[in-house]
Amino acid sequence: xxxxxxxxxxxxxxxxxxxxxxxxxxxxxxxxxxxxxxxxxxxxxxxxxxxxxxxxxxxxxxxxxxxxxxxxxxxxxxxxxxxxxxxxxxxxxxxxxxxxxxxxxxxxxxxxxxxxxxxxxxxxxxxxxxxxxxxxxxxxxxxxxxxxxxxxxxxxxxxxxxxxxxxxxxxxxxxxxxxxxxxxxxxxxxxxxxxxxxxxxxxxxxxxxxxxxxxxxxxxxxxxxxxxxxxxxxxxxxxxxxxxxxxxxxxxxxxxxxxxxxxxxxxxxxxxxxxxxxxxxxxxxxxxxxxxxxxxxxxxxxxxxx
Numbered sequence: 163x164x165x166x167x168x169x170x171x172x173x174x175x176x177x178x179x180x181x182x183x184x185x186x187x188x189x190x191x192x193x194x195x196x197x198x199x200x201x202x203x204x205x206x207x208x209x210x211x212x213x214x215x216x217x218x219x220x221x222x223x224x225x226x227x228x229x230x231x232x233x234x235x236x237x238x239x240x241x242x243x244x245x246x247x248x249x250x251x252x253x254x255x256x257x258x259x260x261x262x263x264x265x266x267x268x269x270x271x272x273x274x275x276x277x278x279x280x281x282x283x284x285x286x287x288x289x290x291x292x293x294x295x296x297x298x299x300x301x302x303x304x305x306x307x308x309x310x311x312x313x314x315x316x317x318x319x320x321x322x323x324x325x326x327x328x329x330x331x332x333x334x335x336x337x338x339x340x341x342x343x344x345x346x347x348x349x350x351x352x353x354x355x356x357x358x359x360x361x362x363x364x365x366x367x368x369x370x371x372x373x374x375x376x377x378x379x380x381x382x383x384x385x386x387x388x389x390x391x392x393x394x395x396x397x398x399x400x401x402x403x404x405x406x407x408x409x410x411x412x413x414x415x416x417x418x419x420x421x422x423x424x425x426x427x428x429x430x431x432x433x434x435x436x437x438x439x440x441x442x443x444x445x446x447x448x449x450x451x452x453x454x455x456x457x458x459x460x461x462x463x464x465x466x467x468x
Contacts, residue, residue: 163270163278163319164332165285166300170266171230172222174237175293176200179223182236199224221293231265238263241288245270248284250277255465257458264335275317278303282321298324302332310341337394349400352387353407359383360411375415376431384408384436391440392447405436 179200183193203224204216223230242261245251251260252271260281262269270285272278289295298321305313305328318325331340331348340348360383363375370378387404396404412424428435434442451463 163272163282163303163326164301164334165268165270165282166297167266167268168295168297170294171225171234173293173295174223174234175221178292179233179237182240186236234266235263237292238268238294241285244284244288245281248280251281255461257461267335269334275319279319282319286321296321298322298326301326302329303327304329304332304339304341306341306345307343310343313341337390347394347396349387349396349404352389353400353404355386356383356404356407359386360407360414364411364414372415373431376412376433379408379411379415380433383411384439387436388439388443392443395440401437401440408436 180193180197183196203219205219206216207214223233227233242263245261246258249258250272251258252273253259260271262271268285270278270281272281285296301321303319303326305316309316313328313330316328320326329341331338331351333339333351338348338351340346360379363378363383369375409424410420412418412428413420413422416424416427418424425435448463451459454460
C-alpha cells in the first residue's frame, strides 16, 4: 500500500518536533536554534502591490528548507519503531521491511489483507496523535501473487471510512510498478516518454548533424528508460519493444529503412545496446553493494551470493 500524506510538511506540529528532537538528544545549541526559528515564524500575503498583516505560523516546516526532509524523518521515526515492534508485515532474512519510507513517500508491505489492515490502523492512530493525516483518495494498493489475478473479488481496505482503490500500475519514486504474480516494472509509460523526447529532437525543422543527434538520443532520451536500471528489470517483451524503439530512432536519424540493421552503426559511434546498458549498470550496482557500510544491505547481498 502506497500511503499519501496530506500536506505532510505543512502540518507537522512544532512542539511535537521539538519533543522528538529532545528524545534524540540533539545538541542543545541546535535545539534552541531550531526552536527560535520555528517559534518566531510569521508570514504575509502579497496581492499586486498590497501586503496583508503578518500572521504567525504554528505548524509545518520551512518550504524548501534543506533540513525539512530530515525533520519529517525524525517526526515519523517513532511510527516506524511502532510498526517494527508489532513484528508483523513483510520480512526478508528476519529484517523488517514492512515499512519503506523516502521523505514523505510511505509504503506498507504485508503478506495478507488482515495484516495490512493492522498496519494501517497503527499508522492512522499515530497520525491522529501527531497532527498528521493520510489522503485516502491518493492512497493506492498493489497486489502481488496469485491474488493479483482476481483483484475484483478482494475485500476492500478502508481508511477513515474511504475505500482504498486497488490499482494495476502505480508510480513510486519515478518507477512504474505493476501488480502481478511476481514483483515487476512496467515499461509502457517510460516508452511513451521516450517517444515524446525523441520526437522533440528529430522533428525540428533545422535538425543537427547525425553525430549530434546520436549524442542527444543517448544523453537526453535513453536515460528516461535507463533511470534506475541498476535495480529495475523489465520483462523480455517490454525490453524488446524498447530496443526496437531505440533502433527505429537511430534509423530515423540516418534515414534507414525499417529492415536495415543499425547495430554496426551504433557500435561505430561507441554506444551500447539497451540490454548491455542494463547489464553493466546491474553489475556495477551489485559490486558497490559489497563495499557498502549498510549492515542490512550487506546481509542481503551475502544471501544473494550464496
